[in-house]
Structure formats: C-alpha cells, structure tokens
Amino acid sequence: AQSVTQPDIHITVSEGASLELRCNYSYGATPYLFWYVQSPGQGLQLLLKYFSGDTLVQGIKGFEAEFKRSQSSFNLRKPSVHWSDAAEYFCAVGAGGTYKYIFGTGTRLKVLA
C-alpha cells in the first residue's frame, strides 16, 4: 500500500540554522512528490514538487528537496531558517495515473530567536 512517513512530529531550530525535514514514501512506481507548508488556521501552500528529471528541486522561500530513489526519500532542506518559517510541513505523494494523493502526518517546525 502507498504510504508517506514523516518521522519527526516536532523539530526546533534556531534562527539562521540549517534545516532538514525527513520524508519517506512507499510506492511501487516513480511517484509524484510534494512538500506543502501550512500556517495555523490556513490552507496548504505548495513549496515544491518532483515529477521527473533532476532529483534536486528548488522551491519557494529558499527551500529545496532531493529525491533519492534508493532510499525512498524526499527530504526538505533550507540552509538558513527564518523565524517566519515556523509552520507545519507536509510531504505528499501522488499516485501517478490516478487522482489520489497520500499525505504524511506533518512536522511542526518551531524557530527560536
């Protein structure tokens, strides 16, 4: 069965520090992969996506993610975190050929001043 795992429920980093949020997926074929960010009481905003091609993808707000097929991972990174990055982050996989998407349970990021 398709699944997405975000092993870290909460992460706390200091402002200016680097960030890596983990995402592992289980899917038989090459998945479509997404990272979204959600501020409290808001909808989800797309940060970046991977469909094919270059395995390092750049997104908005200085985020990037790397698709590693051998590890079934799609980790999100940012070299220097800003206080405004505090939010909840969701990894998702799209089942190619269908309209369904599977979401991880999210990682809540706290940024210390």
Place this chain on the structure above:
Amino acid sequence: DGGITQSPKYLFRKEGQNVTLSCEQNLNHDAMYWYRQDPGQGLRLIYYSQIVNDFQKGDIAEGYSVSREKKESFPLTVTSAQKNPTAFYLCASSSKRDTQYFGPGTRLTVL
C-alpha cells in the same frame, strides 16, 4: 485571480443539524477533494471527484455527503450521522497527474 475559495471560514453546528461547506474553484481543474484535519493526524480524505456528476468515498466518508453538479463546485454536507464533526476542513483541486491546490479551509465547531 485563479484559486479556490471556501466558505464560511468559521461554522458552528448544533447537535442533530446538517451543515454544508462550500468549495468553489476557477482553475478549470477536473478533480476536487475534501479533507478533514485534526491535530496530529495530518489530512484524511473524505470524498473526491474526478469529473462532474461522479465522486468516490475516501478513507472517512461516513457521516458526510457531497455533490458535483458543476465543474467549479464541490459542496460538502456534514450530516447529523457524523458524531465528531469538530475539525478543520480543507478543499482542494487538481488536474490529473499534477499539483493539488488547497483552499483556505473552514473550521467547524459543534456546540
């Protein structure tokens, strides 16, 4: 501007009442979705529709109903059969094999 709108932003329901959440999109997307979000549980799929006049149950459809009479609209009704409806509800839309876009959400509270 293209996007997805949800209304109302806040909704209160009394015991035994049905309530309907609105979702409209002008992105010309074929598919639309309803998710429920509870703290610590991520997003759970309630219903989705790939085309007008057709929809499929998601993982937690019990106590909910939907319709898809127009491509742009996908309203969700929370019926009295849903015993724990207090949650944040998110509507989304997508084209096939492409990105899913989300509305701003509706917070439903049972009084």
